[in-house]
Amino acid sequence: MFEEKWLTVNDCKVRVRRGGSGPTLLYLHGANGAAKVPAFLESFTAHFDVWVPEHPGFGESDAPDWLENIHDLAYFYSDFLHQLGLSKVHVIGSSIGGWLAMEMAIREPQRFSSMVLIGCAGIRLEGTPxxxxxxxxxxxxxxxxxxxxxxxxxxxxxxxxxxTAQKNRRTVERLAFEPRLHDPMLHKWLHRIQCPVQLAWGDQDKIMPLAYGHAFAKLIPQSQLVVYPNCGHLPQMEQATEFAASSLKFMREVQPS
Structure with missing residues (x-):
């Protein structure tokens, strides 16, 4: 069961759902928002204290004027985690949420224990838009x-x-319209990610093609790529059972540093 609460960080009020107990797990949603808690996260509550915020600019959370790009969102979540006193955090980030997780981890690598990045944006491959x-x-x-x-x-x-759809879309445009779905500097700093990373990719992803999964696996030091067959951009939905089993096993095997 998840309980809803509201948190104010730097005068920005965000909706948060929280459930379970154990080490902290932060879920960072993608462009479609998190109007509901993704069903697959229920299985994680037996092992983790799961936090599911709606990013600033999405859903029922505030849409602050200062939110202009993905870096602003990364610094917001740095303040979010600091205010709550959360460290050694496990993260699951989907699509833009995976990009956000990487932006956070290159800034504060010591704060994170593991990451599962699902079909994440953030870099650009020449010839594979x-x-x-x-x-x-x-x-x-x-x-x-x-x-x-x-x-x-x-x-x-x-x-x-x-x-809600219009609000979410406007925020995605602020975060990722130009440059399109990537940070031109991110690839240079991915070596700063210190925690183990599982890259979760659908073999038929039409939004972030599988080539991006292979590219991230080369750029992130402690990373492994898991490819889900007959699957598009959201393996946590389309291959929910397999995804939950793989990612849960991965995160539970990580020893806090």
């Missing part, structure tokens, strides 16, 4: 997110509230 999500209508975005037709049908029949 990411899917241009800013050019897609909502239906096209859904079809390019999932491989499973049942997942596509469910997502199309359960859209976000229009106001």
């Amino acid at each position: 990411p899917g241009d999500t800013f050019q897609w209508d909502p239906a096209t975005a859904v079809r390019n997110t999932f491989v499973d037709d049942k997942m596509v049908a469910f997502a199309l029949s359960h859209p976000l509230e229009p106001a």
